[in-house]
Amino acid sequence: MSENAAKSEVTTKNMVPWNERIAYSFSDFACNLSFQMVGTYLMIFYTDTFGLSAAAVGTLFLAARVVDAFDGPFWGIMIDHTHTKWGKSRPYWLWFSIPFAVFCVLVFTTPNMSLTGKLVWAYITYIGVDVLYSAVNIPITSILPSLTSNPQERVTLSTIRQFMGTAGATIITGITLTMVAFFGHGSTTSARGWFIWALIVAVIVVIIFYFVFKYTHERVQTKSSRQSIPIKESLKALKRNWPWAIIIFINFIYWMGMQTRSQVTVYFFKYNMHDATLASFVLSLQIVSLVAVVLTPATSKWLGKRNTMLGGMILAVVGQLLLSLGATNLSVPMIIFATVVGYMGTGFVSGLIAVMLADAVDYGEWKNGVRAEGIVTSFSSFSAKLGMGIGGVITGWILTGTGYVANHTQSAGALHGIELNYIWVPLLGFALSGIALMFYHVDGIEKQMQGDLAEKHARENAEDAEDSDKD
Numbered sequence: 001m002s003e004n005a006a007k008s009e010v011t012t013k014n015m016v017p018w019n020e021r022i023a024y025s026f027s028d029f030a031c032n033l034s035f036q037m038v039g040t041y042l043m044i045f046y047t048d049t050f051g052l053s054a055a056a057v058g059t060l061f062l063a064a065r066v067v068d069a070f071d072g073p074f075w076g077i078m079i080d081h082t083h084t085k086w087g088k089s090r091p092y093w094l095w096f097s098i099p100f101a102v103f104c105v106l107v108f109t110t111p112n113m114s115l116t117g118k119l120v121w122a123y124i125t126y127i128g129v130d131v132l133y134s135a136v137n138i139p140i141t142s143i144l145p146s147l148t149s150n151p152q153e154r155v156t157l158s159t160i161r162q163f164m165g166t167a168g169a170t171i172i173t174g175i176t177l178t179m180v181a182f183f184g185h186g187s188t189t190s191a192r193g194w195f196i197w198a199l200i201v202a203v204i205v206v207i208i209f210y211f212v213f214k215y216t217h218e219r220v221q222t223k224s225s226r227q228s229i230p231i232k233e234s235l236k237a238l239k240r241n242w243p244w245a246i247i248i249f250i251n252f253i254y255w256m257g258m259q260t261r262s263q264v265t266v267y268f269f270k271y272n273m274h275d276a277t278l279a280s281f282v283l284s285l286q287i288v289s290l291v292a293v294v295l296t297p298a299t300s301k302w303l304g305k306r307n308t309m310l311g312g313m314i315l316a317v318v319g320q321l322l323l324s325l326g327a328t329n330l331s332v333p334m335i336i337f338a339t340v341v342g343y344m345g346t347g348f349v350s351g352l353i354a355v356m357l358a359d360a361v362d363y364g365e366w367k368n369g370v371r372a373e374g375i376v377t378s379f380s381s382f383s384a385k386l387g388m389g390i391g392g393v394i395t396g397w398i399l400t401g402t403g404y405v406a407n408h409t410q411s412a413g414a415l416h417g418i419e420l421n422y423i424w425v426p427l428l429g430f431a432l433s434g435i436a437l438m439f440y441h442v443d444g445i446e447k448q449m450q451g452d453l454a455e456k457h458a459r460e461n462a463e464d465a466e467d468s469d470k471d
Contacts, residue, residue, distance in 0.1 A: 016148050016219075021160050023215035024147065027093070027140045028165030030208040033201055034104045035133055036169040036262075037176055039388060040283065042107065042126070043263045043395065047406045049189045050110055050118060054404055058396020060122055064130045065389035071131045072385070075138045076378020080234045087218035088373065089143035092135055097209035100132035101202035108198035110191040134381045136209065141377040144358045146218040149454070151446060154355050155297050155305070162351030163293045166286060172201070173262070174284030177276075188276070189407075234372035237364030243442045244360035244376060250433045251353055252383040252390075254313075257429025258346070259391030264421040267399075271410045272418055273330065285339050292347025300352065304443040305359075309352045313434035315345025320427035327419055345430075353380070359442050365456075366449045387429075395421045 016024075046052045046060075075092075082088045107125040111117070140161070148154055177188045179197045184190020238244060265283055270276040292312065300308045319342025326334030357377050365371040402417030404410060410418070442449075 015150065015153055016157060020147075020216055021157060023212050024143075024157060025160040025164035026208050027212045027216075028161045029168035030097075030205045030212065031133070031137050031140065032165045032168035033172050033208075034101070034205045035129075035137070037172050037198070037201060038104065038107060038129060039259060040173050040262045041176055041266070043392065044266050045108060045194055046122065049191055049194060050122070051115070052118060052122060053400065054396045054406075055400035056119060056396075057122075058393045058400070060119075060126060061389045061392030061396065063123065064127050065386050065393075067127050067131065071134050072138070072378045072382025073375065074378075075134045075381070076142070076372075076374040076376070077234065079139065079142050079374030079378070080372050082374075086213075087143070087146065089139035089146065090213060090216055090218060092139040093209045093213040096132055096135035097206050097213075100129070100136050101206045103129035103132055104202045104205070105195070105198045108194045110195070130385060134378075134385070138374070138378050138381045141354045141357055141380050142373040143216065143218060144354055144377075145361045145371075145373050146220045147216070149220050149450070149457075151359070151450060152297070152301065154358050155300055155352075158351050158355045158358075159293055159296045161354070162296075162347075163290055166289050166293060166347065166350070170284055170286045170290075173286065174280055177266075177280050233370055234375045236368045237361070237370040237372040237376055239364075239368050241360055241364045241367065241376070243356065243363050243440060244379075246436055246440050247353060247356045247360060248379050248383045250436050251380055252387040253429045253436075254349065254353075254433045255384045255387035255429075256391040256394075257387075257426035257433075259388040260395050260421045260429075261423075261426040263392065264395055264399075264418055267404075267418045268327075268422045272327065272415050273332070273335075278332065282336065282339055285336065286343050288340050289343040289347030289350075292344050293351050296348055296351050299348070300355075305352050305356060306437055306440045306443050309349050309356075310434055310437045312345045312348025312352075313430050313437065316342050316349070316430040317345075317427055317434065319343070319345055320423055320430065324423045327423060349433075356440075356442070359446070362449055362453055363442060366453055391425070394425055 043057055046057045047054050079088050079092070082091065084091050103125060107129045111121060113121060144154060144157065147157060176197065180190060180193035181188050182193070183196040184193020187193065266276065266279040269279040269282065296308060319338050322338035322341060323335060326338050357380050361371060361373050361376045364376055398417045398421055399414070402413040404414045404417060
């Protein structure tokens with residue numbers, strides 16, 4: 001096959017029908033319904049409902065990240081070793097959605113125990129939900145290279161996925177406090193309210209994951225995807241894979257910033273702005289990022305994926321700077337405007353991370369001859385959760401160090417600590433991510449890489465067909 005023919009094949013084959021695009025997008029919707037509830041509200045649930053100290057919660061988040069050092073790559077290796085009639089990534093939604101949902105309920109359950117017992121319960125349930133989240137979330141990214149080999153189709157799929165993921169995050173962050181108060185007889189710190197709402201969300205998540213499993217298909221079949229890959233061999237896909245290293249670093253530092261901001265939002269409006277009801281409204285403003293998500297395919301086609309993401313990071317930094325002005329002047333309109341600007345920026349970022357990791361899968365095969373979707377993309381979940389965990393540690397330790405006391409009027413130092421988490425830690429994460437993007441250069445070699453891989457896959461498939469005929 002000629003180079004031009006191979007490139008033409010890349011752009012015309014493996015298109016994904018709309019029903020499957022929608023099914024795939026609901027995978028992130030389900031994940032964000034559950035894990036955004038955990039990521040945004042678990043800290044304030046632990047401190048203001050369950051009775052744990054902010055420092056203890058921060059240490060818990062750090063311990064969970066140590067476990068993540070093993071569970072993320074573990075699930076990636078498991079995916080690379082999986083070979084079923086359903087594919088390599090897809091069956092994990094069927095196998096682990098129910099265990100994940102169960103732990104999403106347990107983590108918001110408040111058994112009557114001593115303080116030590118509560119800490120043990122928190123460690124078991126939080127680490128459990130964290131590990132099982134990887135089991136259902138890593139396949140969302142690892143399956144993308146198997147859904148299509150068309151670069152622009154990957155952007156489309158990731159955009160639709162991010163649209164639905166953002167919708168899920170917006171819904172859950174916007175209505176959770178209202179629903180907790182509804183089921184908790186008017187109290188947002190009600191243990192009963194948190195449990196019932198977590199149970200309802202868990203049931204919805206299981207139903208959605210079954211729908212995702214049923215209507216997605218792994219259509220890109222290569223020689224390596226049809227067999228189990230030894231661990232030593234799969235690790236070769238990471239050798240000199242600089243695009244992968246850059247995106248993993250960005251995923252870590254970006255989610256560290258996002259986590260510190262989201263989990264301290266309720267604290268900021270409850271104590272700094274003296275209006276906790278504003279927290280739900282501001283968190284629901286995440287819906288404006290859908291505008292950026294919708295624009296991402298056209299923008300990335302025009303400017304390239306790297307430049308589109310870089311523009312998003314710049315907008316996110318500007319949003320945080322404007323937020324500092326609003327916080328200094330206690331100006332709600334300025335805070336709302338700054339939040340809108342920031343969410344527009346992060347809308348351009350989130351949807352492209354998965355696409356650029358899919359490109360890193362291709363790059364690893366192109367450079368090293370090994371296609372290992374599981375191990376390459378598993379570090380996405382690991383790095384994101386590591387960033388979120390470090391963000392949790394930073395938040396917990398800063399709150400404790402500046403004198404935070406749950407459900408009391410806060411000192412000037414504690415208010416400053418909340419503001420530090422809400423504004424300046426996220427700004428640092430976004431700025432460092434932008435700097436790292438300056439070293440990402442895959443866009444310029446993408447056409448050559450895809451053409452070479454198309455020729456390689458066609459040759460391997462022909463060889464396999466020939467061997468089958470001989471048998």
